[in-house]
Amino acid sequence: MRYAFLVAWREYAENARTKGFWIGIFLLPMILFLSGYVPMLLERKGRPTRHFVLADQSGQFEKTIEGALEKRHQRRVLDALRDYAKKHAQPQDPAAARSTAGKRDALEELGEPGPDAVDRFIRRGGREFYLREIESRLKPGAPKFEEPKRQLQRVPVPADLRSGSDLSVLAQALKPYLRGEKKIDADGHPAGLFAAILIPADVERQIVRPGLPGPSTNSSPGGIEYWSSNLADDNLRDEVREAINAEVRRREYVTRGMDLALIAQVEGTRVPFANLNPKKEEGQEKVSGTDVLRQWAPVAFVYLLWIAIFSIMQMLLNNVIEEKSNRIIEVLLSSVTPGELMMGKLAGIAAVGLTMVGAWVLSLIGILAWKAGAQSEVAGQLYSVVRTSNLLPAFVIYFFFGYLMYAALILALGSVCNTLKEAQNYMGMITMIMTVPLLTMMFIPKDPNGTLATALSWVPLYTPFIMMNRAAADPPLFDLVGTMVLLIGTAVGALWMAGKIFRIGVLRAGQPPKLVELVRWLRRKE
């Protein structure tokens, strides 16, 4: 035992000293954190102001578009102001609340969600009003509120292009700007032109009215032209299109003599739709965001499990090959038995893997707990899912047995190959076999106890991943226990075979053995 421990300790110490180990430990939480945080950050700070030109020869939609974009901007101002208030303003103390009874608290009103929040915000007087209201309650040292930059900024058409009345000529003339070859003037600064919106004078005649004579839906496009070389960022296009279409419909209602107020009422009609789960307790069947997350969270754990097992398999393989190709193995075997060596390796590398996975899980929980506050609803829900469900214990168990099974394969493989290159060929096959649970990972939560999921669960190589995948769906006890027994049996069997192959393989030089030869090794008696 002492010798197995010494081997394990060296494996652990040497692997824990490598850069790869530490990069591995930090990379995953970092990626998780960044992938959640960066888009948010970019959304808020990084997105550049998009400059566009608008040429409305019909003169009908200029106001509509500007109004829509202004509202969009005010929504962002509102969001920013909410964040600002949450961070820097103190909630009203109860005494003050009583004294001002009847009057609504501005801060409360600001935080109130709902579809008409923006309209109310604008009606009330926008940021000036609210800033004045909360001024007295700002914590000492609070910074000044910074209004977010306008994301979509209209700029005038360059002066030298204004003369022409033909839109196709204008479009041609704008092309160098749109392609980035020329800069446009935006408030005295040169800026790239993001898009051009060209509305023809006869746009009225091009409106498609189903059921009425006029241009049919499949005639030539015509209509409003949106020019941009950026196909990915479609915010402006969608905003403008929605605004114009809403306006066109509004006018249509009016021309056809319909009551706008009535229509608004009709459009607001809805029936409540409850999402219920029969598996939940009586009276609490209502499905919350947490429940949805609970069903999908296993996917994250499957992925984590996969990465963990895969990366320590690589570690183990490198390690065995190094000892074998350097013939260090001979010195080792003059000091320890093959059994002790194998056990030491398994334990040492398992400890490396556990350290890594432990660090991941801890940092995941850490990030979630940190973000779980008022700031992120999703993080809070995830946090509670991880804390309250059986996912973590399941993860640890499946990691342990899955690791043993795959490690046995790797020990056997490593012991019969002489170089890493040779081993990589076989490793490729193992990797290919291993990708199946990654491919099915996203489908299984949709039908967690279906045929595919059940069948794959009974393939020992996939059991840890698929059962982890199904963990939130209460798989039948028969599946749960049966696959576990099969998995443990397979792991033990694989280790036994690996032991036999290992003790012969490690001392062998030359070509990897043929399958027949391997079988002979397995049947050899000591």
Added chain:
Amino acid sequence: MTTSDPILELRNVTKFYGDFKAVDDVSFSLPRGCIHGFLGPNGAGKTTTIRMILEIIKPTSGTISVLGRASALEVRGRIGYLPEEKGLYKKMKAWSVIAYFATLKGLSRPAARRRAFELLERYGLKDFAEKPTDALSKGMGQKVQVLAAIAHDPEFVILDEPFSGLDPVNQQVMEEIIRDMAARQRTVLFSTHVMQHAERLCDRILLIAKGRKILDGTLAEARRTIPRRVQIETADDIAPIRELSEVLSVSRLEGNGAAEGEGAPSRWELKIRESADPQSILQACFAKGIRLRSFNQSEPTLHDVFVHLVGPEAKEASFR
């Protein structure tokens, strides 16, 4: 166990790899406190024998006892081993490799560490103690590996080809290491192809070929296994000498240069029985009236012994 017990004893050891007989009924025993040379052509079964001694592989039949025990692993702390193919953990520091192997041999961690630095200093590698082993030259790496094999001060050291790949200076260091150990009453068994090393270092020789033991004994005994050679130079007829019972064969040596011709002296090489005394040949020459211009007796070298005993096998292509 007394000190007169053999440190290693093999009885009728045979090893098959599949159908291939790598070691064929080998028996020998090594007395304590000597330097033993383990010789044999490529593929003779040296490495297999060593692996069996160390219990890395098991013999197909026969018994091995090391330090009086049936299992080398029972006494692993008292045995040191340097394998034929040399290699170290590339990323480990020189001292920690030595210390690691020493702990596997039973030393405590602090003792192993102390010992590693001590050895590195003694053999001139002090400055490289903290270097990863892949930063060392091949010779240095090999020295580190030898030090790792002997760090726990074993009673019995087995070195498989310790000299291969070393430059002459490092070969000398290697010899020094081996002599140091012998001076402290340790038993050393080393295999080599270089007969000069064996000749300089060994007290005893063990020679195997094609898996069979050919020879086992002291250096002098080894030399006695092949006919001694005497060279004489004379212009007279040497027929009387041919008839001597001690003389096994007579052959004329070529290349006497300008003196060739009638009446010119010729050089002859006589092979004489191992037991015969070259002096008796000299006396016989006087007695028969053969006038000698020169008489030269030479001890056979280990090289001669090797070539004589295993020459034909050694020439065969290595079969493993």
